Amino acid sequence: xxxxxxxxxxxxxxxxxxxxxxxxxxxxxxxxxxxxxxxxxxxxxxxxxxxxxxxxxxxxxxxxxxxxxxxxxxxxxxxxxxxxxxxxxxxxxxxxxxxxxxxxxxxxxxxxxxxxxxxxxxxxxxxxxxxxxxxxxxxxxxxxxxxxxxxxxxxxxxxxxxxxxxxxxxxxxxxxxxxxxxxxxxxxxxxxxxxxxxxxxxxxxxxxxxxxxxxxxxxxxxxxxxxxxxxxxxxxxxxxxxxxxxxxxxxxxxxxxxxxxxxxxxxxxx
Ligand SMILES: C[C@](O)(CO)[C@H](O)COP(=O)(O)OP(=O)(O)OC[C@H]1O[C@@H](n2ccc(N)nc2=O)[C@H](O)[C@@H]1O
Ligand SMILES: Nc1ncnc2c1ncn2[C@@H]1O[C@H](COP(=O)(O)OP(=O)(O)OP(=O)(O)O)[C@@H](O)[C@H]1O
Numbered sequence: 001x002x003x004x005x006x007x008x009x010x011x012x013x014x015x016x017x018x019x020x021x022x023x024x025x026x027x028x029x030x031x032x033x034x035x036x037x038x039x040x041x042x043x044x045x046x047x048x049x050x051x052x053x054x055x056x057x058x059x060x061x062x063x064x065x066x067x068x069x070x071x072x073x074x075x076x077x078x079x080x081x082x083x084x085x086x087x088x089x090x091x092x093x094x095x096x097x098x099x100x101x102x103x104x105x106x107x108x109x110x111x112x113x114x115x116x117x118x119x120x121x122x123x124x125x126x127x128x129x130x131x132x133x134x135x136x137x138x139x140x141x142x143x144x145x146x147x148x149x150x151x152x153x154x155x156x157x158x159x160x161x162x163x164x165x166x167x168x169x170x171x172x173x174x175x176x177x178x179x180x181x182x183x184x185x186x187x188x189x190x191x192x193x194x195x196x197x198x199x200x201x202x203x204x205x206x207x208x209x210x211x212x213x214x215x216x217x218x219x220x221x222x223x224x225x226x227x228x229x230x231x232x233x234x235x236x237x238x239x240x241x242x243x244x245x246x247x248x249x250x251x252x253x254x255x256x257x258x259x260x261x262x263x264x265x266x267x268x269x270x
Contacts, residue, residue: 001112004036005104007095008135009165009238009245009270011156011194013207014186015178023131023147024183027190029154030096030132031141033245035165035266037088037101039065041108044082053087056098064102064129071125072109081109090264092171094209094239096132103129103136123149132239143191156194158270161247164227164254165266168219170242177240180212198249201234210237220244223259230255 010028017025037053047069049060056063065083072078083105089097103126110117117125119137126133127149134149135142141158142151193204214221220237223244227235232246232254247270248254254267 001042001108002038002040003104003108004038005089005097005100005136006139007033007035007089007093007097007100008132009033009163010094010207011201011236012190012205013209013237013239014190015181015183015208016185017183019147024178024181025146026144026148027186028144028148029141029156029190029194030135030144030148031156031158031270032139033095033163033165033266033270034268035089035095037097038086039101039104039108040082040084041105041112042082043112044080046082047080048082050082050084051087052084054089054091056085056087056091064098064133065105067129068102068105068125069109071128072106072115076113076115078109078113081112090167090243092173093167093243094172094174094237094241095165095167095243096135096239099126099130099132100136102126102133103139107137154191154194158247161198161249161270162251162254163245163247163266163268163270164232164257165238165243165245166223166227166259167243167264168223169260169262169264170217170219172213172217172241174240177209177213180216181208184208198233198247205234205236207237207239209240213237213241217242226257226259230257
């Protein structure tokens, strides 16, 4: 079975409270971003995980695809599988790339072995693999809260909005980014702000990580400024960075912008 795990963007991200378990409560709207890896899962005589594309730090045994298999294997005595992951979504980018791989692995194994797990049951497994992971089970725009793994539906139609996502070749670890942040009450309520025309978001929809990360990584502000200079109606850091995106409504494709060759850039529509 071949699946294409996509990434996500955060539209607004507010870190609101420290939790007793060491994590933070947040508020954000997650939307799928069709920048994809490729994951093949096949029954095989022996377990194996092979990798290609962008190198992934850590041993293959710690890969989130593999950890997804181990979770289901423990409960359902799955037969051995061979997995191949081709990595295209940048890592340490705030695009949830690893989380998407894990969730798509759970979904693929559920289908391949006819486990008949419901989306709620799959989300339960996904939460054990990472806070972002549960979003990718249903993979549709949602208002996310608590650890970013509890959802409410959101009425938001960005279909056809041109988008440019820029990864400035800078790995920011999620744990490091969270360690720099002090939780606080959002200045603007997120859902009412996103219900207003996109042209108003620049003033009202923000990502708390930008303020704390930009002094350490000025490139984040430079990329955002380049997106606005090229006509973006809205631009923001995604997640805990380092990817910065721009939205260009009313265009088929975003404009070309000259970034250094080592940056990775995704152009398309949401
Ligand atoms: C920044 C976001 O991408 C926004 O969508 C996510 O909150 C990150 O989610 P993620 O990468 O799946 O994060 P996890 O793998 O669960 O956690 C990595 C580390 O980030 C911190 N973390 C993460 C999520 C959260 N709600 N509070 C936290 O404090 C914790 O220190 C944790 O050890
Ligand atoms: N399939 C995978 N793809 C990417 N990273 C993986 C994968 N499996 C395990 N990892 C580990 O997860 C780390 C990346 O997680 P990190 O949270 O820093 O980045 P991210 O997934 O780009 O961002 P975020 O989840 O915050 O949106 C890597 O350093 C790697 O060790």
